[in-house]
Amino acid sequence: MTAVVIGGLRMRKLPAVLTALAGVLGVAMISGTYVLVDTTTHGFDNVFATAYSKADAVVVGRSPISGPSVSAPPVPASVVARIRALPQVQGVQGFIQDMRAQLRTARGGAISGTTVAVGAPGGTSAFYATQVVAGQRPTGPGEIALDEQTANSNHLAVGSTIGLVSLHPLQRFRVVGIVRYGGVKALGFHLVDLDLPVAQRLFNKHGLYDQIYVSSRAGVARSSWCVRSRRCCQPPPR
Numbered sequence: 001m002t003a004v005v006i007g008g009l010r011m012r013k014l015p016a017v018l019t020a021l022a023g024v025l026g027v028a029m030i031s032g033t034y035v036l037v038d039t040t041t042h043g044f045d046n047v048f049a050t051a052y053s054k055a056d057a058v059v060v061g062r063s064p065i066s067g068p069s070v071s072a073p074p075v076p077a078s079v080v081a082r083i084r085a086l087p088q089v090q091g092v093q094g095f096i097q098d099m100r101a102q103l104r105t106a107r108g109g110a111i112s113g114t115t116v117a118v119g120a121p122g123g124t125s126a127f128y129a130t131q132v133v134a135g136q137r138p139t140g141p142g143e144i145a146l147d148e149q150t151a152n153s154n155h156l157a158v159g160s161t162i163g164l165v166s167l168h169p170l171q172r173f174r175v176v177g178i179v180r181y182g183g184v185k186a187l188g189f190h191l192v193d194l195d196l197p198v199a200q201r202l203f204n205k206h207g208l209y210d211q212i213y214v215s216s217r218a219g220v221a222r223s224s225w226c227v228r229s230r231r232c233c234q235p236p237p238r
């Protein structure tokens with residue numbers, strides 16, 4: 001039986017080689033997919049762990065339906081004032097975080113990979129845990145900061161021009177900063193940092209926040225947080 005199989009392979013060398021090559025490529029593609037998913041998941045874990053590291057509670061919208069692909073609705077900015085009025089609160093700040101974006105080259109060419117856009121107050125913030133590697137954080141329209149890996153792999157630096165497509169057509173930004181999120185150089189996705197009003201405009205969230213970070217006064221237990229509204233307020237994981 002072995003001799004028959006070997007003889008058949010010798011007679012049909014090209015089909016045998018192509019079949020073996022197809023098997024190798026298939027295994028390589030599946031392995032590469034698992035590696036990419038694992039890298040991206042690890043990157044997101046680092047982003048969330050870093051983002052939550054300076055907050056005692058995070059307020060997000062509550063969706064009427066649940067599921068792995070369901071995103072929480074944005075929270076009205078008026079909730080910030082309600083939270084700030086609570087006696088337990090030391091500080092509060094709203095942020096934008098949206099994945100409905102794609103990085104483009106200065107000429108409009110697509111840059112492959114998932115893009116996560118973060119909108120935060122310009123300058124410094126008590127809740128902003130991103131480390132600025134070069135330049136500064138965006139402080140107004142036309143400015144953007146990129147994560148270190150994205151900048152390096154696309155040969156971008158402070159002063160470069162980059163494109164971004166969101167819920168609005170292609171817009172060009174000047175790179176004003178290179179940042180590192182969670183102490184990790186390679187996140188597994190593109191992180192773009194925008195000034196808060198710019199992010200709200202790009203994603204049609206004027207007067208809205210995706211997340212509201214809250215810090216408590218000294219002596220307030222993290223487990224005591226509760227906001228009586230249709231939105232959930234929970235202590236972030238440690």
